Every structure is written in structure tokens, then in C-alpha cells.
Amino acid sequence: MTKDSAIKALLFDVFGTVVDWRGGVARHVGPFLGRRNMAVDATEFADAWRREYSPAMEEIRSGRRSFVRLDVLHKENLVKVLRSFGIDIDSVTADELDELNLAWHRLDPWPDSVEGLLRLKRQFIIAPLSNGNIRLMVDMAKRAALPWDAILGAEVVRAYKPSPQVYADTTDILGFSPAEVCMVAAHNGDLAAARQCGLKTAFVLRPVEHGPGQQSDLRAEQSWDYEAADLNDLATQLGCPT
The missing domain is CATH 3.40.50.1000 (HAD superfamily/HAD-like)
Structure with missing residues (x-):
């Protein structure tokens, strides 16, 4: 053609x-889950995080919320997912949250x-x-x-x-x-x-x-x-x- x-x-x-978001996020969050001895599959965690993606953006598309960049939405969604897996969010430091959120910056093509x-x-x-x-x-x-x-x-x-x-x-x-x-x-x-x-x-x-x-x-x-x-x-x- x-x-x-x-x-x-x-x-x-x-x-x-x-890029492969699922594999990249799972690779990045795996060590965090391992350090906490959590019996959670890293790809399951990645999927749960991704499921929050569209609903969070819909709040902005609908006009119910002013625009914020995706890094902000990803971090808010991360907190939701950590809680859904039974992780005490107060036990996760701000630096840990920021580092986990960088998973989306480090995806493989x-x-x-x-x-x-x-x-x-x-x-x-x-x-x-x-x-x-x-x-x-x-x-x-x-x-x-x-x-x-x-x-x-x-x-x-x-x-x-x-x-x-x-x-x-x-x-x-x-x-x-x-x-x-x-x-x-x-x-x-x-x-x-x-x-x-x-x-x-x-x-x-x-x-x-x-x-x-x-x-x-x-x-x-x-x-x-x-x-x-x-x-x-x-x-x-x-x-x-x-």
C-alpha cells in the first residue's frame, strides 16, 4: 500500500x-507489595488501579470537576486502590506514594x-x-x-x-x-x-x-x-x- x-x-x-501499561505497573508495584507480605498479584493490583482511570476522568469530562493533570488523578486513584486491598494508607509515606505513582512514567514499549x-x-x-x-x-x-x-x-x-x-x-x-x-x-x-x-x-x-x-x-x-x-x-x- x-x-x-x-x-x-x-x-x-x-x-x-x-506501551504496555499493565506489565509496567505490575513490575513497579510488585516490590512494594512484596515488602508488605501481601498475597496480592501485582497484575491484579495494576488492573484495579486502571479501573479507576476512566471514572476519575469522567468527573472532569462531565464538568463536575475542574481539569487536573493525570498524575493527580493517578495518585488519588492509587490511594483508593491501596485502601481497597486493605492497606492502611497512614502507613504509606508520601515518598512511597510518589514513587509508586511514577510507575506510569516508567512503562515499557x-x-x-x-x-x-x-x-x-x-x-x-x-x-x-x-x-x-x-x-x-x-x-x-x-x-x-x-x-x-x-x-x-x-x-x-x-x-x-x-x-x-x-x-x-x-x-x-x-x-x-x-x-x-x-x-x-x-x-x-x-x-x-x-x-x-x-x-x-x-x-x-x-x-x-x-x-x-x-x-x-x-x-x-x-x-x-x-x-x-x-x-x-x-x-x-x-x-x-x-
């Missing part, structure tokens, strides 16, 4: 699409991510369109060698996906029309919201984002502009050389 000459920029969902992004970067502007805040995205990019051209997303426009404002304002910041921008995500809902704002769409399959028993986003649920097995496959479809 040849390059779509209309596309000038690719915007990427990050958590789950570019999927095996194809860096190579695929480098190929795509040669022909397109590439940037995250993530709910993660700027510092989080920068720390992650430095650690994982993610070669972004810019850091964009929720904190820049002060709104959370899938609010239309996120896609529209980010496209405007880049100076392109929506048809010149392609949203890349492993989540059908993210792509549906982007398409409604006029962006082109690329579905990337990540069948173990939620572990081996994943039941969601195992296939493209609409006729997206592109459907790829991974980021290298997307680069090939878009005509990027190896």
Missing part, C-alpha cells in the same frame, strides 16, 4: 497502544513500537494524543526512546479523551485540517471519537493489553482507514521504508 498523501501527521494513543515509530517519523509528524500529562509523556519517552516530534494531549488542551475538544484542538495546534491527521489507537472508542471530529483512523491490534484473558478491542469494530497488526505493519501500509 502506498503512502496516503493527504496525511501529514499521526497522533497516537499511548497507554496500551504504544511494545516490541514493535520504537522501530515502527522511527519508520513513521521519517514521513509524518508523530506525537502522542494521550490523556497522560506532559511530564509523564516526556519521562516515558526518554526512558523508552519514543521518538516523538512533539508532546500533545490532554494537558495541552485541558480536556480528556474522548471529548471532541481534545481531537479538534490538537489538530488545530498542529495547523492541519482534520483530514490531514490520523489517529492511531488500539481502542475502537478512541478511534470513533476521532472519526467524528474528521480525523482519519488507524486501528492497531494489542490483544494482550489487559492480559491473556482480554475480551475488548480484539478486532476493528468499524471500517477504519487502516487496520494493522502492529506499528511496523502500519508503517508498511503507509509506504514507510524499513
Whole structure:
């Protein structure tokens, strides 16, 4: 497939699409759980923490709460999850909480991510369109060698996906029309919201984002502009050389 000459920029969902949040969070919280002799599986803890993600953002999307960056929401959610697992929050120091919260800054890329992004970067502007805040995205990019051209997303426009404002304002910041921008995500809902704002769409399959028993986003649920097995496959479809 040849390059779509209309596309000038690719915007990427990050958590789950570019990096393995579940494995990274579990790796980071495992030692903390071990020190407390807790019979809690680290991936179970990661899943519980992630389940608080969307409800916390919905408070902001709905207007019930003013915008705060994702690091703040993650830390508040961490306290909730610690309590739900029976941990006395008063026994956890502020430094421990801050260190645990940095798990989201230290996630590993999927095996194809860096190579695929480098190929795509040669022909397109590439940037995250993530709910993660700027510092989080920068720390992650430095650690994982993610070669972004810019850091964009929720904190820049002060709104959370899938609010239309996120896609529209980010496209405007880049100076392109929506048809010149392609949203890349492993989540059908993210792509549906982007398409409604006029962006082109690329579905990337990540069948173990939620572990081996994943039941969601195992296939493209609409006729997206592109459907790829991974980021290298997307680069090939878009005509990027190896």
C-alpha cells in the first residue's frame, strides 16, 4: 500500500497502544507489595488501579470537576486502590506514594513500537494524543526512546479523551485540517471519537493489553482507514521504508 498523501501527521494513543501499561505497573508495584507480605498479584493490583482511570476522568469530562493533570488523578486513584486491598494508607509515606505513582512514567514499549515509530517519523509528524500529562509523556519517552516530534494531549488542551475538544484542538495546534491527521489507537472508542471530529483512523491490534484473558478491542469494530497488526505493519501500509 502506498503512502496516503493527504496525511501529514499521526497522533497516537499511548497507554496500551504504544506501551504496555499493565506489565509496567505490575513490575513497579510488585516490590512494594512484596515488602508488605501481601498475597496480592501485582497484575491484579495494576488492573484495579486502571479501573479507576476512566471514572476519575469522567468527573472532569462531565464538568463536575475542574481539569487536573493525570498524575493527580493517578495518585488519588492509587490511594483508593491501596485502601481497597486493605492497606492502611497512614502507613504509606508520601515518598512511597510518589514513587509508586511514577510507575506510569516508567512503562515499557511494545516490541514493535520504537522501530515502527522511527519508520513513521521519517514521513509524518508523530506525537502522542494521550490523556497522560506532559511530564509523564516526556519521562516515558526518554526512558523508552519514543521518538516523538512533539508532546500533545490532554494537558495541552485541558480536556480528556474522548471529548471532541481534545481531537479538534490538537489538530488545530498542529495547523492541519482534520483530514490531514490520523489517529492511531488500539481502542475502537478512541478511534470513533476521532472519526467524528474528521480525523482519519488507524486501528492497531494489542490483544494482550489487559492480559491473556482480554475480551475488548480484539478486532476493528468499524471500517477504519487502516487496520494493522502492529506499528511496523502500519508503517508498511503507509509506504514507510524499513
